[in-house]
Amino acid sequence: MKTKRQIQKEATRKLILDTAYQVYASEGFSATTNQIARAANLSHGTIFVHFPTVENLIICLLERFGLEINAQFHLLAEKDESLETFLAAHISVLIRYEDFYKRLISEINVLPQEAKYVFINIQSVVSFHLNQVIERDQEKETIKEIPMHIVFNSWLGLIHYYLTNSYLFAAGSVLTDHKDELILNYIKLIRK
Amino acid sequence: MKTCIACGMPMKKESDFAMGDTSKAYCIYCAKEDGSMQSFEEKKQSLVNFTIKTQGLDKAVAEKAVENMMRQLPAWKAFF
Numbered sequence A: 001m002k003t004k005r006q007i008q009k010e011a012t013r014k015l016i017l018d019t020a021y022q023v024y025a026s027e028g029f030s031a032t033t034n035q036i037a038r039a040a041n042l043s044h045g046t047i048f049v050h051f052p053t054v055e056n057l058i059i060c061l062l063e064r065f066g067l068e069i070n071a072q073f074h075l076l077a078e079k080d081e082s083l084e085t086f087l088a089a090h091i092s093v094l095i096r097y098e099d100f101y102k103r104l105i106s107e108i109n110v111l112p113q114e115a116k117y118v119f120i121n122i123q124s125v126v127s128f129h130l131n132q133v134i135e136r137d138q139e140k141e142t143i144k145e146i147p148m149h150i151v152f153n154s155w156l157g158l159i160h161y162y163l164t165n166s167y168l169f170a171a172g173s174v175l176t177d178h179k180d181e182l183i184l185n186y187i188k189l190i191r192k
Numbered sequence B: 001m002k003t004c005i006a007c008g009m010p011m012k013k014e015s016d017f018a019m020g021d022t023s024k025a026y027c028i029y030c031a032k033e034d035g036s037m038q039s040f041e042e043k044k045q046s047l048v049n050f051t052i053k054t055q056g057l058d059k060a061v062a063e064k065a066v067e068n069m070m071r072q073l074p075a076w077k078a079f080f
């Protein structure tokens, strides 16, 4: 049984992570722990009771984010689905986290090394499912002979380009506005 | 729902489990042909190769990322 103190401690930890998620999504990862403390209505010191350093906070947040988003990719992906359905599912998950994900891909190069590995592992779940779909289509010879990593990186490159430059393409959610166009034309590029 | 202890994949259907046996704690991708679970080195190698094949990563980067992921899985706690 958890003590009242433990329950309280876990609730505060969750509040810090939830607030950090919101603050980073709207301000980027250069937002300070002071900003996060203020938004969570906590004293600045409380944050460091739970997370000794900013790096630690960011890594814990990304690990939690990775688990959550990966669970959704896994749940949405089906072995026998079409390429269209899979790509639509990928985008539909990203739309749920669009502001945060956009910050993440724009700023990944300045985040701690460990954060980059968490990021790779988020992409691994997507590449795992895409690979199943593509291998099946390659057997049916409906897909051009392109190495798997180029198939994957081209898709990611396309949606990441639209996300990081969303001001060029949409006033609101760029993925919502352009998902159909991106899926349709990406498939045209790789299908025989 | 059960999650594979060796790779973290949720096991939704019978066919996701090793040997289609829902009492198993690991998935079909983490099983050897005889149904037993792959060793740490086997799993690590196959994940590294898979990451390189599907994402085109540099080998050293792929190894680090795979270790980072395996560290969090219940099956490999003893290796870190």
Ligand SMILES: [Zn+2]
Pocket: B004, B005, B006, B007, B008, B009, B026, B027, B028, B029, B030
């Ligand atoms: Zn597994």
